[in-house]
Amino acid sequence: PVTAGSIVVPLGHVIGNEKWRGSELAQRLQGKVRLIFEDGLGLVDFHLPNRTCILLISEADLVAGDGFKRRSVKFRNASSLRGIVIVEKTPISDQYYLGVQKLVVLELGMVLLPVANQGEASQLIIQLVSFCVREQSRERGSNPFVGRQRARPAEPAVLQALQRIPGVGRTKALLLLQRFGSIHRLCNADTRELEQAVGQTAAQQIYTF
Numbered sequence: 001p002v003t004a005g006s007i008v009v010p011l012g013h014v015i016g017n018e019k020w021r022g023s024e025l026a027q028r029l030q031g032k033v034r035l036i037f038e039d040g041l042g043l044v045d046f047h048l049p050n051r052t053c054i055l056l057i058s059e060a061d062l063v064a065g066d067g068f069k070r071r072s073v074k075f076r077n078a079s080s081l082r083g084i085v086i087v088e089k090t091p092i093s094d095q096y097y098l099g100v101q102k103l104v105v106l107e108l109g110m111v112l113l114p115v116a117n118q119g120e121a122s123q124l125i126i127q128l129v130s131f132c133v134r135e136q137s138r139e140r141g142s143n144p145f146v147g148r149q150r151a152r153p154a155e156p157a158v159l160q161a162l163q164r165i166p167g168v169g170r171t172k173a174l175l176l177l178q179r180f181g182s183i184h185r186l187c188n189a190d191t192r193e194l195e196q197a198v199g200q201t202a203a204q205q206i207y208t209f
Contacts, residue, residue, distance in 0.1 A: 013127060015047040022204050028122035042076050046125060049132040052082045056121060058102065062093040069103060076108040084128070086121050086159050089114040109184045111157045115165060128157060158183060167205040172198045
């Protein structure tokens, strides 16, 4: 079961699944965020503020078989959660990555962030927690009715993902997100649509990727 949806995580905190206790990822998070371990998170690996939850697919998960697919589908179907999937893309797991990308992004419509190791995964989690703090600070000092029209909290994670495409920096990532609105729509765009946003050379690189 996905049981983390009802948990309210204080700003600056991360609730981690007990299975990650003692891992390199947990050690790198210590001192950067307030990390608390819980045994009842179900499918969720890390629960962040603003109802954001992370499913982490490790190199071992990919090599072990299709279990990660069932976890991803259940994770997506938990409507109370804002889900982000982080996957370890290593020389060993690289052969499985396209399958994960197809499932998570195209079929399930979720944000997928590839990382090389647990160190990179910890950096992403720290960035997401920092974003939650900044977003909350802005909301406290703003008109509550204007705040509803602000960009979706998942966008920093989407930007991170877009900047992993060869030839795409922050500026092009922002242009792509402004034009297409989601990774799902971007994945279905043809080269002509991409060219209108970022030019011919970058469009071809993005389409190939």
